[in-house]
Amino acid sequence: MSSALLQVRDLTVSVGRGERRYVAVRDVGFEVPAGGSLGVVGESGSGKSLTLRALMALLPRGVRAERGVVELAGEALPFTGPGARRARRGRLAMVFQDPLSGLDPVYTVGTQVAEVPRRVLGASAAASRRRAVELLRMVGMPDPEQRAHAFPHQLSGGMRQRVLIAMALASEPKVLLCDEPTTALDVTVQAQVLELLDDLRRRLGVAVVFVSHDLAVVRQVADELAVMYTGRVVETGPATEVLGHPAHPYTLGLLEAVVDLDDTAHAPQAIPGALPDLAHVPSGCPFHPRCRFASDDCALSDPGFRYLGDGDADRGTACKYPERVMAG
């Protein structure tokens, strides 16, 4: 466990002030080995995006990280203060969700990518321009010297996403945090971007944390998975394990809700009930009202998070009765 590159423990983020305050991310923890890839799955409102933003110290106004530890190669990174962002240079970088709103409309994409070597790393204007072209080529942009002079609105969605990835890679990070980078794209383009991310991971040795609500997408990129529900991590483990033998009723529910084109016998089934309002999360296990395996005591006490000791050190669940889930 201590050999992991990125370690997150007990991360808790609250939103709002006074009586309207609620906890959006509670005691979240996970690990990512160097060059590894972790997929974080959950529906909207599960707190996955806020988790990433907290890791980057980019929380919006009114949102605070109450506690938690983020360590990169053993070194703790602060959440607030001017040192927070400087500490992340060359270590963490983030790829945002919406490539159109993520790029400044008044500057060319080349300028925006070059801004990192020029303003952050202190390179000369000419060297920054060369580096920008290099990065654009690396992310698979055709004809990068020409395209560098284009404005964001002149490029397609897929191209813009590549620019975002190039900007993130410009500071040579060890970990790339991706917040739903393919959600705004068409399926075919999605596949290209996912392939690109995988390729970059292998070539540059960069670790990737990939957040998505789409299981199918995450399945393609992630070695490890973390499933989130109402701001908590409810299951972790190698992707194949989690998807093949889920240890939490929510994960099972997600799998059953997906349309499987190869499996015509089983129609998709929605998870009964509705996602609870984060300000009024059910007592005990937050999933119990919708869970078909629940017992009375599931409503009484918080199940916490346990590691299943079957040799896989990262296999964990927040369910009290995972054996019920794994039996089917």
Place this chain on the structure above:
Amino acid sequence: MLRYAARRVAAAVLVVFGVTLATFLLMHLEPGDPARAVLGIHATPTAVAALRREWGLSSSLPAQLGHFLSQLVRGDLGQSYIYGVSVSSLIGARIGETAALVAVATAFAVIITVPLSALAASRQNGWADHVVRAVSVVGLALPAFWFGIVLIEVFAVHLHLVPVGGAGSGFGGHLEALVLPGLTASFAMAPILVRSLRVGMLEVMDADFIAVARAKGLGDTRVLFAHVARNALVPTVTLLGLNIAYLIGSTVIVEQVFNLNGLGSLLLSSILNRDFPVVQAITLVLGTAVVFLNLATDLFAARLDPRIRLR
């Protein structure tokens, strides 16, 4: 960019033509006979008729329009009924003053607007923000001429910091004399601009690409100026263009209050004296100036924001 500019210039020319036409019609709708006004009530009908013929007022309206346009194309703005000299010379003598006033007022407006908006936006809902917003609400309700009078009273009469009125001598004297008038005129525009820029900056600050910029590792100052301000300026620059018309109009008032010899005060006196050609020419000149200043700001906005060039 070039195509966008060409389109805008063509549109501007059309509007100037419209302005010309409207001014002409306006003047000829006016009741009262300028010839009789100049010659006095004891003038004989023949004398009046002769003067009217000399001024071309006896021909039909379309003929007069044609005559006016043909003269205009040659650069001849006609002769003043009252002063008897060419209108162009009258305008030429005074246009400098008005132009200087407009320039100083715009400069003051920018100097006031940008820092105040940046301050208010960066400390949203802090006390600085509330003060700025309060001042801009008050500014909108402020009659410019009254503000000018108060300024004169406080700074010129009591504190003797600047001259009370008149144009001053020499470049330095000139500029000094324009401080209070320029400030007064800028207060007509500043509140609207501050409001617009503040809201613009707040909206931009919440945008995704600002978070991206921060994520890239850029420092707060760079983010604020290169990204937030640059984006937020665009709608405000357009608003500035729209307000230039109001600013130029308010110079009429300001020149009265501060006793300046610009086009504004000439316009006022010419209207009082029914000096057609002068009124027509000044209205035309001011209207054209507005159109081209608007054009300049629109083109500047297009330079700032590449998406505008598509429209």
Place this chain on the structure above:
Amino acid sequence: MTTFVEPPGPPPLAEGGRRPRHILLQRARRSPTLIIGAAISLTLVLVAVLAPLISPYSPDHQDLYNILSGFSSKHLFGTDELGRDELSRLIWATRTDLRVGFLAVIFPFCFGSVVGTLAGYRGGWLDTVVMRAVDVLIAFPFYVLVIALIFVVGTGTTGIYVAFAVVDWVVYARAVRSTTLVVRESDYVAAARTGGLPDSRILLRHVLPNTITQAVVYLTNDVVLVIVAVVTLGYLGLGVQPPTPDWGTMISDGQEFLTTYWALSTLPGIAVLVTGLGLSLLGDGLADVLRPQ
């Protein structure tokens, strides 16, 4: 036989949709800007309406033994150069200027909103003609055109009404037209049109309720500008004519006594300021409450 099936009204919380009235009232009660603005504006309206009752003297009454007196127990704010009580004149000027200001915006508001809606909805040549007219009018510096028009029509309140009628409608037309363009493209209007509803009905039931709120917000801001303009014209001698009391003429009359009897010019200016403040706050408050959250 075809029957018209009218689509339901705009969804309650979608952009531009009508919100239930009780939600609006709730928001109104929580907005300090709206409350303060409404309080000030209402006070001023009351002063204007009750002027004959609350004014200590008639505004024309000349106390020739007390010309240019300072603050005194007989004349709270002093008297002007003709012996007229300043406080009374201030109260009556409120009546005059508010009345003229409010009346002057009626035509621009109605005409501008109607023209703007039609131009935005119909498009085509109507839109082009209207927009060209707007462009030309906007190119004229405001006061230049107003003053020129006043000279065509004559000074006094008639001149003011005509001048603003010609010049001021353009702001409303432009604002309303932009909103109309947006609303026209919305789903529920498209549904209404394909459903075969006559244009007049669509305009009345679906388009107008949304564009009218924009126009009303503009109205509250415009009234401030119009009142300031009326006062400015009074100062120049082109607006409300004496002996009718008006803040502008009061300021101009008092200007020569600025060093000795500053109240004569200063107080009317402050009155304009307070009026403008109250109406602006009211407008801002309304805009906040009506804005889709």
